[in-house]
Amino acid sequence: MNRLCFFNKVVKVARGDSPPFDLASLPPKEQRDLIGETLFFMVEELEPQFAPKITGMILELDQDKVLHLLVTPKAFKEMVKEAMEVLAHSFLQQMKIARGKRC
């Protein structure tokens, strides 16, 4: 219920409806936190294990792009998939670094 409430609010804001509250009137940090909460639950459904990491990565993008992802399931799924690829690549790089240190 809490999740749906958050999501509806963000959707209304993104689609230009007149919601009970105005996202733009909130301080930047609160905006980010609110979007992050909604984004987190959506990411958790696709990638439960890496939800905190992927959410953090997506939140670093432009806010307009993030809001777009929230209301565009196809783009959102592609972004999550891309995040997983970036993470996998980063992990391989770290392994190479660790290997180099060991040698």
Place this chain on the structure above:
Amino acid sequence: MAMVSGRRSTLNPDAPLFIPAAVRQVEDFSPEWWQLVTTSTWYPDYWISQQQQGADGFYDNGENENGGGHIDVADLLPESFDFDDMEDFFDTDAAEFDQGFDGRMYYQAPSEFGFGKNGEMVKKSSGNRSPRSIVEPAKYAEKPAKWGNQRVAAAPRNIHQPR
């Protein structure tokens, strides 16, 4: 920016984790905490990493101590001292018993050569024992953490580079 299959991505793999506010407020070992541990796939790993961050300071200090020449010394000392320690411990008990039993025995101790030697050994063992008692718990505490880290570090290497 990370390169993925030649494609430039705007995603940052080093971005900090985003933890929902409700989860951050959960108190350790509370009913909500247990529910998270048993139902969430990412929370147990996150919680453990938080504990390790807290422990890292202690482990780093330990590592620094062991990292120096102390490793060899620490490995050698316990073996050589265990026998002496037991002997001294026995003598200590005997000395205490004698003191409690008869004051004269204690008074005569300095004059007797053998007992005097034992007395000195007792002092030495006491001096040596206290530092060891402090060191040993730390050593035991460090081992599991170190082993855990080694296992974590070893697993990826084994997967990446079978030998």
